[in-house]
Amino acid sequence: MSTTVDLLVPFYGDAALLREAVASVLAQDDPNWRLTVVDDGGPDKSPDALADRFATIGDERVRYLRNPENLGLTGNFNRCLELVEHELAVLLGCDDRLLPNYVGTVRAAYAAHPDAGIVQPGVRVIGGDGEPVRTLVDEAKRRVYAPKVTGRRTLAGEELAVSLLRGDWLYFPSLAWRADALTAVRFRPELRVIQDLALLVELVVRGERLVVDDTLCFEYRRHAASESSATAFDGSRFTEAGEFFADTAVRLAEHGWPRAARVARRHVSSRLFALTMLPQALRQRAGVGALARHVFGA
Incomplete structure (x- = not known):
């Protein structure tokens, strides 16, 4: 080897x-x-x-x-x-x-x-x-x-x-x-x-x-100093994630993987993660809109 x-x-x-x-x-x-x-x-x-x-x-x-x-x-x-x-x-x-x-x-x-x-x-x-x-x-x-x-x-x-x-x-x-x-x-x-x-x-x-x-x-x-932690609290992570999952759902459907496309479209775990960030965002009055859109959006 x-x-x-x-x-x-x-x-x-x-x-x-x-x-x-x-x-x-x-x-x-x-x-x-x-x-x-x-x-x-x-x-x-x-x-x-x-x-x-x-x-x-x-x-x-x-x-x-x-x-x-x-x-x-x-x-x-x-x-x-x-x-x-x-x-x-x-x-x-x-x-x-x-x-x-x-x-x-x-x-x-x-x-x-x-x-x-x-x-x-x-x-x-x-x-x-x-x-x-x-x-x-x-x-x-x-x-x-x-x-x-x-x-x-x-x-x-x-x-x-x-x-x-x-x-x-x-x-x-x-x-x-x-x-x-x-x-x-x-x-x-x-x-x-x-x-x-x-x-x-x-x-x-x-x-x-x-x-x-x-x-x-x-x-x-x-x-907490990581890039992913910082962007989670300001909400920008989830704006990026929402766009990624939407684009990926389209691509996977075209690729002939309908089940994977549905999972991308729903992105449940990402929505749940955003939901856990909402209380702190509300306290800090930062990133609330982006988080809410990710959690409750289509």
Whole structure:
């Protein structure tokens, strides 16, 4: 099994959390990886110091690149796609952590299912302090939307589209992608927080398969500072989501997947999420209209 995993980190954020992410890569049991950090001009006022820290790592599998100008979230994700060179690629969050068995786990899953475009390994959710946390969103993912898997399971076609559109239970930064599938698409510049689901649906429509492996090997950090949290409270997330689901329903109907089209049109889980945001929006008097339209609209 000679597959190498490209670990790409689109960075704009906390340098201390980035150091944790990098340390987790260096601690991998399986040496078949290459790490690329793509700095999009984050808040660190001493970017040269960050570059110097990477230079001291002394591992030829690690490289640090800084964009000459700020590309923005989606632009930097697409820049990372341009840098993929190996068979598997991961868009690792700059505040997430790999457990030591991550690379070995996704390589083994891919070796067993080389036709799969996406591998979802087992994930543990952590908070800003790095300790395990349980949230309503993640409990819903695990208990309501995610399929029950013991060992490995493969999903594809309309079944997979329906599952993801009912509630996106995947953890995007933990996914390992077959490189030729991932680099054949791009993140959509008009989307801010739902571009991960948009990309997944695009690949499913193109015929890519998902392998779920229940081996715990990834720590996903959930905290209030995230882009998705901020846009949830101001309501813009749901304006974007409503437009995405409407467009997707039309496309899936034309593709011959009527059940998936109905699920997209209803987008019940997204409406329920918006409903949970309404009380705080009312207190803050912000984003109420966008949230209400998403919850109660057609």
